[in-house]
Amino acid sequence: MTRLSTAAWLAPLALTLSLVGCAEDNLGQWGLFADPASQTPNEGVVPYELISPLFSDYAAKHRFIQLPEGGQITYTDEGDWVYPLGTVIAKTFSYPRDLRDPSLGERLIETRLLVLDDFGEWHPYVYLWNDDQTDAVRARAGARVDVSWIHTDGAERTLEYRVPNEVQCANCHGGAAAVTPIGPRTEQMDRDYDYGAGPENQIDHLASLGWFANDVPAARPRFEDPDGAGDLDARARSYLDANCAHCHSETGAAAQSGLWLGADIEDPAVLGVCKRPVAAGRGAGGHRFDIVPGDPDASVMVFRMESEEAGIKMPELPSQLSHAEGVALIRAWIAAMEPTGCD
Numbered sequence: 001m002t003r004l005s006t007a008a009w010l011a012p013l014a015l016t017l018s019l020v021g022c023a024e025d026n027l028g029q030w031g032l033f034a035d036p037a038s039q040t041p042n043e044g045v046v047p048y049e050l051i052s053p054l055f056s057d058y059a060a061k062h063r064f065i066q067l068p069e070g071g072q073i074t075y076t077d078e079g080d081w082v083y084p085l086g087t088v089i090a091k092t093f094s095y096p097r098d099l100r101d102p103s104l105g106e107r108l109i110e111t112r113l114l115v116l117d118d119f120g121e122w123h124p125y126v127y128l129w130n131d132d133q134t135d136a137v138r139a140r141a142g143a144r145v146d147v148s149w150i151h152t153d154g155a156e157r158t159l160e161y162r163v164p165n166e167v168q169c170a171n172c173h174g175g176a177a178a179v180t181p182i183g184p185r186t187e188q189m190d191r192d193y194d195y196g197a198g199p200e201n202q203i204d205h206l207a208s209l210g211w212f213a214n215d216v217p218a219a220r221p222r223f224e225d226p227d228g229a230g231d232l233d234a235r236a237r238s239y240l241d242a243n244c245a246h247c248h249s250e251t252g253a254a255a256q257s258g259l260w261l262g263a264d265i266e267d268p269a270v271l272g273v274c275k276r277p278v279a280a281g282r283g284a285g286g287h288r289f290d291i292v293p294g295d296p297d298a299s300v301m302v303f304r305m306e307s308e309e310a311g312i313k314m315p316e317l318p319s320q321l322s323h324a325e326g327v328a329l330i331r332a333w334i335a336a337m338e339p340t341g342c343d
């Protein structure tokens, strides 16, 4: 009798595991794309973009969400949306041939998935695209791929691009806690996207598809576009949130630094203003404070964002290049602060 009930309890578990198992080896098995090479999604797989994306060595990105049949998201203004079990979120990294003209085509490099299993846990997967661009193969151990592209200045650039391994995903997606999605939440999603019939607000579009279980307010918190012409402080804060806060937060990998860079942080000292870095010396470039108001050149934050040296560079690996546009924004932000002095 006892045996029987144990077996009955295990049966759905075994079924779940075998279903997950057969979909693991090739990206194609997840059925996300009608045409993989052009990243055209299948019906029910919805593309999205973020207001403030993570800079990843000038790679372009294609992002998608697929909900399980009948599944709905619980909307929240602040914090993470709650996704239904079985949700798949995908992000493909590619290199455009020419950053100045996306219509000249691109090379798909890797696709990362976060999959919410029946027990409410997110699982990371990473797939490496083949040369024909027909499918991608699971690459649990990560990879290094030689890439090249024409940069915004017209010069050719090359890089040994790093695909993270599946253990590294947790460094950014959750830090000490369980793996979770980072991007698709209200402040980041409240922007337009062209699904084929002209620009449409992404959150309104998802609501029209019946994707939310609860009501979505018309007025919503929204990040400022870092590349736009909006308020400088708001642009810098949305940049830091997207590029740094997944580590620089209470639960992130850089929690112990005490430098927390989420858009909700209000205390200037926690944002780095006149804050002494935990590790001084080489990693700080001899500078004494993370941010010296009015003086970007004396600020550890700028020094570390400009560095491409492992152990100094911020953000940390796997990204390897300094983001010139991001550095320029943070420089302007610090330069505009009232020079009060830190001593």
Ligand code: HEC
Pocket (backbone or CB within 6 Å): 050, 052, 053, 054, 055, 061, 063, 089, 090, 091, 112, 113, 114, 124, 125, 126, 164, 165, 166, 168, 169, 170, 171, 172, 173, 180, 181, 182, 183, 184, 242, 243, 246, 315, 317, 318, 319
């Ligand atoms: C260096 C930090 C970092 C690492 C390492 C990393 N990610 Fe992410 N990932 C992010 C950030 C930040 C976002 C959201 C911003 C964006 O999409 O541009 C993101 C977005 C995603 C998304 C889209 C959904 C979401 O969470 O926003 C998926 C899927 C994803 N990552 C999967 C993975 C997988 C799988 C791995 C490991 C193979 C991985 N990531 C490693 C930082 C990281």
Ligand code: HEC
Pocket (backbone or CB within 6 Å): 171, 172, 240, 243, 244, 245, 246, 247, 248, 253, 254, 257, 258, 259, 275, 276, 277, 278, 279, 283, 290, 300, 301, 304, 305, 311, 314, 315, 316, 317
């Ligand atoms: C993948 C995780 C990760 C990301 C992303 C990241 N950091 Fe860090 N950062 C760390 C860790 C871990 C430390 C503490 C160890 C050290 O100083 O190297 C740190 C330390 C720092 C420090 C020294 C802080 C102090 O007071 O001790 C600065 C400044 C810094 N990071 C800036 C940034 C900025 C700016 C960004 C975004 C542009 C960023 N970091 C993104 C992991 C990260």
